[in-house]
Amino acid sequence: MEMIQLNQINLTYPSSEQPILNDLSIQISKGEWVSLVGPSGSGKTSLLKILSGTVEPTQGDIVINQTNINEMPLKKRHDFLRKQVATVYQQFRLLPQFSVLENVMLPLVPYTKQKKQLEQRALALITEVGLDHRVHHFPEQLSGGEQQRVAIARALLSDPPILLCDEPTGNLDSKNRDVILELLSKIHSTGKTILLATHDEVVAQKGDTIHTFHDGVVHTGAPST
Ligand SMILES: Nc1ncnc2c1ncn2[C@@H]1O[C@H](COP(=O)(O)OP(=O)(O)O)[C@@H](O)[C@H]1O
Ligand SMILES: [Mg+2]
Known part of the structure; x- marks a missing residue:
């Protein structure tokens, strides 16, 4: 099944x-x-931004999970993409004033009344990325590799079928890179579709x-393997 279909995408920034x-035309399977x-x-990065809805292509069709997102009104499109897609960035983008737990919960705080359930889900994800001993730490108290694991847990919070990763290991040494790759492999094996931009041949x-x-x-x- 096609998860993402890009049909003749053109992008020229104003x-x-x-x-x-x-x-650009590519098909990506589930x-x-x-x-x-x-x-x-x-x-x-521009392509990943098109898929997350932060950049609009100049021309072309984008079909995600059988839905043509071009035909949707803006708000509906953003609501749809919020459930389909999450992004992991090179710079982690955690909020420094919030704990690990709060950072992971934040994306769904505006959309849920069941705080306790949300917290349980966030805790389960933090455990899944191996950071249950860091729940109440703040980003500056974590290594880069740990921060990226928090960012991955945050991306998984809404259980999106598609994970976008923009140079996710670009700020990490090779040991932490390998930890992140292993984690992404585990996530991939749960059926997620992954698009990952990288300069690192090992990662590619x-x-x-x-x-x-x-x-x-x-x-x-x-x-090539
Ligand atoms: N918001 C923008 N406005 C104008 N030009 C941009 C903008 N964002 C990116 N670009 C340009 O688009 C090109 C592609 O950038 P990008 O998608 O970030 O490439 P990559 O991720 O492969 O390095 C670059 O030349 C960049 O300068
Ligand atoms: Mg880039």
């Missing part, structure tokens, strides 16, 4: 004439792990498919 994405590689500035090789971005065009291949 401030530049050069198209960033040029007639449960596929897709690596996005290519030089800096080749449009990987974890994908079932590798899309290479270059001059607005994307080439598709399989990992």
